[in-house]
Amino acid sequence: MSEFLRILENEVQIVALSFMGTVYIIRLAWMFHFKAGQEVTMSVGDSKTGVAYSMMNVVMPWAMESARKNWSFYIQFVIFHLGVILGIAATFIIPYWPWLFEITAIVVIFQAVLAAAAVVGVIRFVRRVVSPVMRVISTPDDYFSLVVMTLFFASGVFAVPNTYEVSEMPLVVFFIMTTFFLVYVPFSKISHYLYYPFTRYFLGKTMGHRGVFPRKRGGELPAGLE
């Protein structure tokens, strides 16, 4: 392995990751400097249950009509985000636990998921370009984030075999993209995962307090009225 690739996989990633972590900390501090809304009413339901329900929403596609009636979009969502998880995992496995990618089955699983995620990225990009509704709401950041994510997945497909002795190019491309991501993500829509717990928490807390979450499916009356 060349010194360039070694530094790129290690020191450069650590610096970029530290940068991202620092920006995220500042970002969260910024968010928390806004006052929290106060709830001073007597509760009907339970805030904690509401928060848990709201947080678990991501794995309950039946709980939300938009996912329930649009299974293909939900499956795309799952594949795309599995790609993100495995892509990030690969950036750690390659420099720190390279033996894992000596197991063919693991490499194949990573490649399959990353390739599928890249395909979903292309589908999503086409949807964003073709649909008049999506075009109107899309910003340059939306397009750009999708393109670079798709390229990241694609580069990951070639990087995970970790065959630097054959060619370092796939790994160089993959880690340059990773570095770029770590620096760019905090300023783009991709950082939505940072906000996800908060938006879902706020919604779940209010809706849980009022007894709206967990959603009722029929029959149950509140305690004291049965």
Added chain:
Amino acid sequence: MNEKAIDISDVMNLPLDTKEQDKAVEENVPSIKEGKLKTYNPKGDNVKRLLGMLKTKLNRQVVGSMVGCVHCGMCTDSCHYALARPDDPTMTPVYKADQIRKIFKKHFDWTGRIVPWWVHAEDPENDEDLNRLKNIVFGTCTACRRCTLNCPMGVDTATLVRLSRSLLTELGIVPEGVFVVSKDQWETGNQMGVSEEDYLDTIEWMEEESQDELEDPTLKIPLDREDCDFMYTVNPREIKYDPRPLGAAAKIFHLAGESWTMPTWGWDMTNFGLFSGDDTLGAFVASNLYEAARKLRARRIVISECGHGYRASRWEGYNWAKNKQDIPSESILVTLIRYINEGRITVDPSKNSLPITFHDSCNLARSGDLTEEPRWLLKHICTDFREMYPNRADNFCCTGGGGALSMVEYKPLRMEVGKVKADQLAATGAKIVCTSCHNCVDGLTDVIKHYKLDMQVVQILELVENALVLPEKQETV
């Protein structure tokens, strides 16, 4: 603003009408004089004022919804405006929320401040842009919160719409109807400008009617009685236009042997602050009600059938008034269930034999906690209850939510998008659609009339009244 180029909606360019505002200024209305009710100043630097106010209205929840949207478009199919106008991108919830989000990004988002075009961060340029924002947030959204519950990220678009409304209300850039109703609520304490004399007359009239119907002169609608089990609060529509629900409630409370009262001040449980975004008005109206209950030492507050009234009085009002809830409150639906469960009233479901469906009010189902209570009641008071689909928190708005009924200029669009509701109603095959909200009664009536459906709208109280079995005579009331 950017979207002018794709403006294909006829409501976007409706001008700001200030005739009622001008009239109120001329009349030197106290709420305007005291600075509570804001009017439009064409010479004021309104854009600058809006930007200045935005920061003061942000809290953690709102900021979360500002930064959390990923423009995935999943909210599109949840909105009846977008479903009825699928080719009009301006009808989508995300587009509507983006109108305030772009201003937020321009001032609070790092990327938006440095490279605004990259994330569509943008300020309104002039009052024309603010008027367009008014038409979007008042005219193309009923704040029904259906998109909120269908957002994978948990972005509360309805809250962002209300925030936008609140900023515009501070500038007097509001539909005439919103201004007039707000003025009435500030001036008279109720949103329909009912005078105390008319209020007392209606109560007396309903008391006499109810006495005659039950042939029982001991039936009373008590006023300002202290230490009762509950204080009953109503929608001014029950005083001004349709007092039958009040009469029905009086009969039921009497038969149940209830200890109850109504206040002479603080009886309006509706709250236009919810629709206009004016928390100060919201706090004023809600505080009237809470204060009345405290003064009368009522053990509970019972709220008659009204979606936004229930939401405002039961939930939001305490928060607007920063008034920790000290007296329990409940919907009359809960009170009715208790009466039936405890055998305090007897009902015969065969007296409501026509096919009946139920429309969930947005404010009760998505912002309140009442979805099973009305169904429990319907199963006890009618014989042919047919569920509407989708239902409960997935139900579609009646078209009249968010104060839309007061904004006549947007009615053509409201009726057009009402097709979603009309299809839902027609599919039930029911002859009667029951709801638990006065606003929904009017919204549904408009839809039924417009789409020529063979249906009538009733409220649960009417059905309970119809199903009542009198203890001694065993006759229908």
